[in-house]
Amino acid sequence: MTHPTTTPAVLLVLTTTDAADKADTLARGAVEARLAACAQISGPVTSVYRWEGAVETAAEWQVFLKTTDERYEALESWLREAHDYDTPEIIATPVTRGSAAYLAWVATETTA
Numbered sequence: 817m818t819h820p821t822t823t824p825a826v827l828l829v830l831t832t833t834d835a836a837d838k839a840d841t842l843a844r845g846a847v848e849a850r851l852a853a854c855a856q857i858s859g860p861v862t863s864v865y866r867w868e869g870a871v872e873t874a875a876e877w878q879v880f881l882k883t884t885d886e887r888y889e890a891l892e893s894w895l896r897e898a899h900d901y902d903t904p905e906i907i908a909t910p911v912t913r914g915s916a917a918y919l920a921w922v923a924t925e926t927t928a
Contacts, residue, residue, distance in 0.1 A: 824923045825885035826911040831895055831904055832863065832876040838900070839877035845898055851891040852881035853925035885910075887926045 829852070833839050836859065843855030859877030866872070883891050888908055895906050911919070 826919050826922050827883050827888055827908045829881040830907045831879050834876055836877055839879050843879050846881055850926055851887055851894050852883045853922040854882045856880045882922050884923050884926050
């Protein structure tokens with residue numbers, strides 16, 4: 817009988833920025849620091865938001881980072897330091913299901 821191994825909880829973390837090169841810098845930096853196992857960049861997307869009392873529209877690039885719950889605080893701290901927005905979007909969504917091999921890979925690649 818085999819016993820299931822416990823894999824740390826995995827999160828999908830989203831941030832946005834206003835230029836493709838900035839998105840690449842955030843993605844690459846997080847992966848190089850082992851704060852994320854993988855990052856994907858999507859964009860440009862159109863963002864519509866309220867900022868300082870006005871409705872704004874801007875082109876942004878989304879960066880999706882895969883990390884573990886254990887590494888989230890370090891990733892969030894790093895993003896706040898590396899990001900040039902006053903209030904960067906940093907949203908974490910738990911991964912409720914996924915390939916066991918992939919989730920284990922995320923855990924391995926984010927081990928400090």
